[in-house]
Amino acid sequence: MIVMKFGGTSVEDATAIRRLVSIVRNQLERQPIVAVSAMSRVTNGLLDCARLTAEGNEVEMRAKLDDITARHYQAADDLALPDERESLREALQAQFAELLGILDEIRRQAKVTPALSDAVSANGELLSSLLVAAAFRADGISSERIDIRPLMRTNDDFMRAAIDFEVADPLLKQAFTAKVEAGKVPVTQGFIGSTADGRTTTIGRGGSDYSASIIGAAVDATAIEIWTDVDGMMTTDPRIVPEAAKIKTISFAEASELAYFGAKVLHPATLRPAMVKDIPVYICNSRRPQVQGTAILSHAPSAKAPIKAIAFKRGITVVNIASVRMLMAHGFLARLFEVFNRHETAVDMVATSEVSVSMTLDDTRHLDAVIADLQEFGEVTVERDRAIICLVGEQMKFTPGLASRIFTPLNQINISMISHGASAINASFVVEDAVVAEAVKRLHQEFFSELDEETFEKVRD
Numbered sequence: 126m127i128v129m130k131f132g133g134t135s136v137e138d139a140t141a142i143r144r145l146v147s148i149v150r151n152q153l154e155r156q157p158i159v160a161v162s163a164m165s166r167v168t169n170g171l172l173d174c175a176r177l178t179a180e181g182n183e184v185e186m187r188a189k190l191d192d193i194t195a196r197h198y199q200a201a202d203d204l205a206l207p208d209e210r211e212s213l214r215e216a217l218q219a220q221f222a223e224l225l226g227i228l229d230e231i232r233r234q235a236k237v238t239p240a241l242s243d244a245v246s247a248n249g250e251l252l253s254s255l256l257v258a259a260a261f262r263a264d265g266i267s268s269e270r271i272d273i274r275p276l277m278r279t280n281d282d283f284m285r286a287a288i289d290f291e292v293a294d295p296l297l298k299q300a301f302t303a304k305v306e307a308g309k310v311p312v313t314q315g316f317i318g319s320t321a322d323g324r325t326t327t328i329g330r331g332g333s334d335y336s337a338s339i340i341g342a343a344v345d346a347t348a349i350e351i352w353t354d355v356d357g358m359m360t361t362d363p364r365i366v367p368e369a370a371k372i373k374t375i376s377f378a379e380a381s382e383l384a385y386f387g388a389k390v391l392h393p394a395t396l397r398p399a400m401v402k403d404i405p406v407y408i409c410n411s412r413r414p415q416v417q418g419t420a421i422l423s424h425a426p427s428a429k430a431p432i433k434a435i436a437f438k439r440g441i442t443v444v445n446i447a448s449v450r451m452l453m454a455h456g457f458l459a460r461l462f463e464v465f466n467r468h469e470t471a472v473d474m475v476a477t478s479e480v481s482v483s484m485t486l487d488d489t490r491h492l493d494a495v496i497a498d499l500q501e502f503g504e505v506t507v508e509r510d511r512a513i514i515c516l517v518g519e520q521m522k523f524t525p526g527l528a529s530r531i532f533t534p535l536n537q538i539n540i541s542m543i544s545h546g547a548s549a550i551n552a553s554f555v556v557e558d559a560v561v562a563e564a565v566k567r568l569h570q571e572f573f574s575e576l577d578e579e580t581f582e583k584v585r586d
């Protein structure tokens with residue numbers, strides 16, 4: 126068995142869904158389970174509808190909802206066989222009726238609670254999976270849509286629910302294995318689940334990748350394929366460095382660093398279930414299925430290059446606390462982090478000296494409150510408009526002289542907060558946001574002007 130997950134742009138209309146069908150058709154002997162996202166922009170559109178309803182803005186809400194409705198009916202009419210068209214329309218209609226019922230509830234309460242938000246946003250996947258299953262049947266592939274909610278058990282932390290693996294794993298395994306063994310292609314939803322008492326939950330934005338990996342691990346799949354609209358993971362952002370290359374193979378550890386660092390290709394939690402069961406994850410482009418994507422493996426063949434990718438995160442704020450008195454006192458850092466915890470603000474990077482601590486944040490919603498509390502500890506200064514640059518590669522730890530290869534090209538650029546974690550596969554530092562593009566270009570030039578073809582592939586000349 127394999128799991129094939131198709132993202133929003135891979136199900137955005139009838140044309141995309143036909144491409145999906147032909148991609149899956151080529152893999153039928155591998156016993157695919159198909160998991161889908163909502164059509165592109167639909168999750169956002171549904172959440173807008175919820176908000177507009179709560180605000181009493183019925184006109185704008187209607188316009189959005191009509192647009193979402195029209196896209197689904199259009200695709201349904203394009204995809205379904207004539208004698209299934211009516212029943213598919215009815216299934217969509219029933220789903221939209223459920224959605225309208227939830228919007229009524231939001232109207233009554235005049236607010237979108239997290240539970241209601243999930244009950245609304247889950248409709249994107251519930252709708253798209255109806256279309257995809259019908260498209261398979263229209264193409265002569267025996268297929269059945271599975272509502273994953275009773276199988277994907279979660280807690281009730283709505284909008285970012287955690288999976289209850291002990292319950293979910295056996296349910297997923299049993300349900301999907303039975304369908305596959307009956308010769309069917311099951312089509313199910315990413316992103317959604319439900320609580321023990323049957324309330325709909327979602328596992329966080331972009332969570333469909335994670336769902337696919339959970340399903341793959343539960344059924345002991347031989348591969349998990351993430352079908353998207355890019356060729357794979359890249360050495361860096363091609364919008365900054367046009368000669369960025371595709372990474373052909375990368376390890377779980379390296380790919381996790383990149384995903385957590387904000388490389389948009391994969392939801393950060395995706396690799397965890399796959400890693401535990403050692404199931405390879407492939408990133409593939411549904412618009413160019415002939416192109417070999419990125420393979421994420423437990424042991425990628427060791428590259429000659431010390432670095433696999435250069436990632437960066439912009440819009441970072443650095444908070445410094447200088448305190449001669451307290452820094453060496455025990456419990457100081459714990460109390461410091463307690464402040465961030467209290468204000469639900471995540472800290473990314475930390476660097477310390479004898480008399481100061483520097484931390485980076487990307488979420489500054491509670492910054493003023495954080496600063497006010499930190500002033501108890503010492504003198505607080507804030508640097509805005511910073512960026513973190515992060516180099517990732519397992520070979521880093523075996524490469525002497527790397528620091529000078531990183532920092533020599535960056536002369537004249539101010540660098541602060543250098544950190545080289547214990548995993549030794551990531552080196553990060555902070556620069557001013559204004560110079561991040563220049564810094565990344567120079568680093569890319571240094572490390573990727575000659576490519577090890579076993580690991581990388583030029584995308585264009």
Ligand code: ASP
Nearest residue numbers: 162168316330331332333
């Ligand atoms: N449709 C959901 C979202 O837009 C989940 C996903 O696509 O991964 O966040």
Ligand code: MG
Nearest residue numbers: 132331334392
């Ligand atoms: Mg996604």
